Amino acid sequence: MQHRSVRGQLRYTSKKPEMLDRERGREWFAFTHHGDGSVTLRATCEIEEPAPTVLRDVIYRLGPDGAPRNLHVHLTVGDAFMGSGWFNIAPGMIECESAGPSIGRLSQRVAYDGALDGFGTHPIVGDGYLTKCMDVARGPHRRTIRVYVPSPDHRGATPPIAAEVVIDLEYLGDETVTVAAGTFACRKFAFIDTSEAGMGGKQHPPYEMWVTADDDAVFVQGGVGGYMATWYELVALER
DSSP, X not given: OOOEEEEEEEEEEEOSGGGTTOEEEEEXXXXXXXXXXXXXXXXXXXXXXXXXXXXXXXXXXXXXXXXXXXXXEEEEETTEEEEEEEEEXXXXXXXXXXXXXXXXXXXXXXXXXXXXXXXXXXXXXXXXXXXXXXXXXXXXXXXEEEXXXXXXXXXXXXXXXXXXXXXXXXEEEEEEEEETTEEEEEEXXXXXXXXXXXXXXXXXXXXXXXXXXXTTOOEEEEEEOTTTOEEEEEEEEEO
């Protein structure tokens, strides 16, 4: 085969006092790095806490230039079908075709000016891969990035629609990190929401993460503070 595969699993645990370090979900992922430089991400995410539960399946493709091309999302919330959506992402235009019990059949065309830094897909490994938009050769620095997401909800637990998010991303430097999957040379990043509008009308809590310091940009560990109080750790990796 001409492509290269990266596969793994993340464990979600809680940092809430009443659930400290208890498993609250998990994620299986696979990146396919194609010979032409394009990348396909597949991910299945399970969130058990807080209720209602979330089950998400995602297929996301980026072109050889690293720009998002298309995304498919299938979402189950509280063990009931929430929605399914397909997004086509082109310069200046995002098309969304989705359906779900609360939205019916939706066709959406969103025009935008300027450039996008990526598409926020909601799987945790997608957050890590999004950090590739930072120029780490500049050293530690912070800048505002612009993305679209298939749900403005912090858990991605609403029917698929194209929603714009503007958030700060900071590169904090390099560290060596040991987790269940092994020891990795990492780059440390932080998402910081300073906008009054927030995501879906609610400001996202601070979110730190460590990502492998290579072109694969695999999420190794990280956590979200505030009311979410959650932690994510790489427990298996094959590449």
